[in-house]
Amino acid sequence: MSEVLLELRGVTVRFGGLTAVHELDLNIERGMIRALIGPNGAGKSTVFNVVTGIYRPTAGSIRFRGEEIAGLNPYHIAYRGIARTFQNIRLFKNSPVLDNVKVGRHPRSKSNVLGALFRPPGFKAEERRTTEASLKVLDLVGLLHKKDELAKNLSYGEQRRLEIARALVSDPVLLLLDEPVAGMNPQEKAKLMELIRNIRDRGVTVFLVEHDMKFVMALSEKITVLDYGRKICTGTPDEVQADPRVIEAYLGKEVG
Amino acid sequence: MSMLDDFLRQFINPYYIQVLMLLGIYLIAALGLHLITGVTGQLSFGHAAFMSVGAYGAALINLHLDLPFLICLLAGGLLAALAGVFVGFPSMRLAGDYLGIATLGFGEILRVVFMNLEITGGARGLAGIPRETSLLTIYVLVILTIFALHRLQNSRFGRALVAIREDEIAAECMGIKSLWYKVGAFAIGSFFAGIAGGLYAHLLQYLNPGDFGFARSFELLCFVVLGGLGSIPGTVLGTTILTLAPEVLRFSSEYRMMMYGLLMVIMMIFRPRGLLGGVDLMRLVKRVLGSRRRGTATPAG
Ligand SMILES: Nc1ncnc2c1ncn2[C@@H]1O[C@H](COP(=O)(O)OP(=O)(O)OP(=O)(O)O)[C@@H](O)[C@H]1O
Ligand SMILES: [Mg+2]
Numbered sequence: 001m002s003e004v005l006l007e008l009r010g011v012t013v014r015f016g017g018l019t020a021v022h023e024l025d026l027n028i029e030r031g032m033i034r035a036l037i038g039p040n041g042a043g044k045s046t047v048f049n050v051v052t053g054i055y056r057p058t059a060g061s062i063r064f065r066g067e068e069i070a071g072l073n074p075y076h077i078a079y080r081g082i083a084r085t086f087q088n089i090r091l092f093k094n095s096p097v098l099d100n101v102k103v104g105r106h107p108r109s110k111s112n113v114l115g116a117l118f119r120p121p122g123f124k125a126e127e128r129r130t131t132e133a134s135l136k137v138l139d140l141v142g143l144l145h146k147k148d149e150l151a152k153n154l155s156y157g158e159q160r161r162l163e164i165a166r167a168l169v170s171d172p173v174l175l176l177l178d179e180p181v182a183g184m185n186p187q188e189k190a191k192l193m194e195l196i197r198n199i200r201d202r203g204v205t206v207f208l209v210e211h212d213m214k215f216v217m218a219l220s221e222k223i224t225v226l227d228y229g230r231k232i233c234t235g236t237p238d239e240v241q242a243d244p245r246v247i248e249a250y251l252g253k254e255v256g
Numbered sequence: 257m258s259m260l261d262d263f264l265r266q267f268i269n270p271y272y273i274q275v276l277m278l279l280g281i282y283l284i285a286a287l288g289l290h291l292i293t294g295v296t297g298q299l300s301f302g303h304a305a306f307m308s309v310g311a312y313g314a315a316l317i318n319l320h321l322d323l324p325f326l327i328c329l330l331a332g333g334l335l336a337a338l339a340g341v342f343v344g345f346p347s348m349r350l351a352g353d354y355l356g357i358a359t360l361g362f363g364e365i366l367r368v369v370f371m372n373l374e375i376t377g378g379a380r381g382l383a384g385i386p387r388e389t390s391l392l393t394i395y396v397l398v399i400l401t402i403f404a405l406h407r408l409q410n411s412r413f414g415r416a417l418v419a420i421r422e423d424e425i426a427a428e429c430m431g432i433k434s435l436w437y438k439v440g441a442f443a444i445g446s447f448f449a450g451i452a453g454g455l456y457a458h459l460l461q462y463l464n465p466g467d468f469g470f471a472r473s474f475e476l477l478c479f480v481v482l483g484g485l486g487s488i489p490g491t492v493l494g495t496t497i498l499t500l501a502p503e504v505l506r507f508s509s510e511y512r513m514m515m516y517g518l519l520m521v522i523m524m525i526f527r528p529r530g531l532l533g534g535v536d537l538m539r540l541v542k543r544v545l546g547s548r549r550r551g552t553a554t555p556a557g
Contacts (some may be wrong), residue, residue: 052429078431092422095415095488102412103419107431109412113440116411117404125410130412170431 005030005205006051006082007173009023011060011070012018013046013104022229023060033196033206035216037240039181039250044209045087048176050085053077064174079107081173085163085180087209093152097143097162100151101134104166106118108133137165138154157188161195168199175199177208183216193219217241225249260392273391277459279499280394286489287401288496289450293477294485295409297421298442302359303449303476305366309336310450310470312376313456314387318458325388327490329454331356336450337443344442347434355442363473371467381464389459393542397455401448405488408444418486444494456551471513478516482523484530494532 006028009116013021016133021043037046049055052061052236053074062070069077082190083104092100107230116125138144146154151162160180167175189212196219200206210216216223217237225232225240227249233240240246262272285336289303314332317323323331339362347358370376377383408414417429420434428434457463475498483494498519502512 018283032488052317054425054429060369072427073427073433075433076427084429090421090426094422099415099418103427103430103432106412106416109411113444116413120409127411166430179357180484181419198549251438 002029002031004028004113005065006207007053007061007063008047009061011044011050011062012058013050013055014058019229021050021057021226024226024229026118026224026231026234028042028205028207029222030205031200031203033200033208033219035220035223036207036226037211037216037223038177038210038232040096040226042226043229044226045178045251046177048084048209051077051176052082055181061131076157078170082170082176083167083170083172083174084176085160085167085178086183087178089156089159089163091151091159091162091166093150095151096147097149097151097154098134099136100129100162101138101166102130102171104169105127105130105133107170134165137169140164140198142166142191146228157185161192164195164199168204172204174205177210179210179211180208181212189215191217261390262311264391274459275500275503277389277391277394278456279496280398281389281455282458282476282499283398283400283492283495284394284455284481285449285452286350286476286491289454289480290438290445290446290486290488291405291417291441291448291478292445292493294480294487294491295414295421296417296438297441298438299356299477300359300442300445300473301356301470301474301477302343302361302363302470303445304364304468304470305341305359306336306415306449306451307432307456307472308366308370308463308465309339309446310328311463311468312370312382312453314454315382315457315463316375318388319384322402329451330456331458332454332500333447333450334364337447339450340443341439341445341498344439344446345435348438348442360470363470366467367465367501375467376463381462383462385457385461385463387458387461389455394455397451402488402492407456409488413440421486445552468543473512477517478520481530482519486531490530512540 004027008024008026011021011024014018024047036047038044039236046055049059053069053072054075060070061068062082064082069080092103109126111123135144135147138147141164143158143161143165146158151159154162160183164177164180171255181192184192184242193215196206223237223240224234224236225246232245232249233243235243261273261446272283284301285307292298292300299500310332313330313335315332318328324487343358343362347354369378378446416427416437419432420437421429431515479495479498480491481494483492484490
């Protein structure tokens with residue numbers, strides 16, 4: 001068994017009377033492409049939000065590389081090596097594509113106000129490294145030719161890829177992708193699948209939420225199914241597809 | 257320092273030199289507000305109050321301690337920055353957008369305080385400030401301000417500020433501790449307001465708390481908005497147009513506020529990004545009005 005990178009134990013998230021996530025246990029092993037699926041409103045994005053510190057868990061523990069991170073702020077968690085994209089794209093819309101990616105480099109750089117004003121020798125070198133790293137990931141996601149466009153002028157699929165670039169540029173240990181292919185056409189999906197495999201091969205562990213079953217089943221090594229905030233099962237794509245509880249969760253939702 | 261002024265006075269009507277000096281002072285103050293509102297997206301309705309901190313600060317230090325003018329000016333700027341931290345930190349720490357209200361309140365409180373303190377001359381105002389400001393000093397400082405802001409904006413710090421303006425939650429997920437950056441931008445913007453205030457004090461040689469009321473804060477906001485939020489050239493253009501237009505068109509001062517109000521409405525309708533800016537004012541206002549507590553009402557996924 002490989003090392004457990006992220007470990008959720010008994011994680012519960014409540015919004016007033018609504019329990020979005022209920023006593024969730026979940027392990028993400030290093031080096032995997034891991035998926036979380038479930039019907040609409042199952043609590044998938046809430047899991048991402050609680051792992052990245054946007055919400056605090058009502059109860060439970062979240063350990064990343066052995067250290068407790070539940071209740072830390074998003075900026076602390078980013079520094080520890082977790083990067084993410086958002087289901088409802090959250091780009092810096094009025095900024096150029098390149099600047100969007102440079103912001104993602106924040107945890108890997110240091111310069112502050114005084115550095116910006118007085119530009120000591122290290123400043124230029126750091127800016128150059130930031131630019132180089134940003135151009136490299138833009139090339140990786142196929143957006144290098146769009147680097148000077150404003151983010152809001154990109155197509156939907158391009159915006160999703162820009163979010164991935166912005167997350168990748170921080171050299172994360174764990175990459176969370178919330179519905180990365182939503183709104184993409186088949187060609188874009190195929191390309192993105194290749195890209196995600198490529199990212200995993202670079203040593204980044206990928207944890208994704210996705211509704212596109214064909215995509216998830218083809219890509220992931222291990223899948224956890226969530227329904228009404230509760231874990232139904234975890235297993236390989238074949239195991240999950242054969243599980244009657246999973247079929248019921250999806251069918252029950254679609255019919256009702 | 258004032259040799260240039262004397263020289264120019266032979267060719268230009270001294271009144272116009274005075275107008276140019278005031279323009280430079282407003283440019284410095286407006287550029288400070290540009291960092292707060294245009295770049296970082298934080299609405300401040302009390303920028304003139306921070307000018308008054310710098311104005312009274314620099315003038316009183318000059319009158320009582322007799323230090324060199326530039327030291328007084330710097331001290332005034334630093335006092336304004338300190339006031340910025342004092343107002344910005346608690347109001348931006350609260351989730352939601354309380355900065356607008358806090359700055360509005362701060363401006364009014366400060367006006368009343370200056371009106372009643374013995375040392376500031378109370379309602380009579382503070383007179384007898386030496387005239388130390390010259391056209392050259394002002395425009396050297398304008399250029400330094402533009403230079404500093406340009407450097408700040410083109411750096412990791414500046415990119416973080418824009419990220420906060422565009423999407424604070426996404427920015428925090430990129431490792432940006434938004435509270436620090438917002439307070440930092442607010443303090444730096446207030447610093448420039450303070451410098452502008454110190455120059456103002458040593459130009460007019462007389463300070464009245466009424467000079468720095470809400471009307472002046474609103475005026476500064478108009479300068480920044482007209483030119484275009486987030487753009488240095490836009491702020492310079494907006495400030496220049498709105499400062500010089502009343503002189504050229506000979507508006508009486510009573511109509512000024514009306515004109516600004518009208519202009520704002522027209523801008524919001526026809527050119528919400530200002531003349532040169534990339535940021536939509538309507539979007540900013542909507543975001544500020546619509547922002548609620550983090551963690552309960554802003555699902556990020
Ligand atoms: N900030 C919040 N305040 C109140 N309720 C919330 C909040 N965020 C999520 N919820 C609720 O929690 C439940 C789970 O939401 P979540 O967004 O995690 O679902 P999801 O599995 O990502 O769904 P989808 O597939 O539609 O994205 C939903 O009922 C949702 O309405
Ligand atoms: Mg979701």
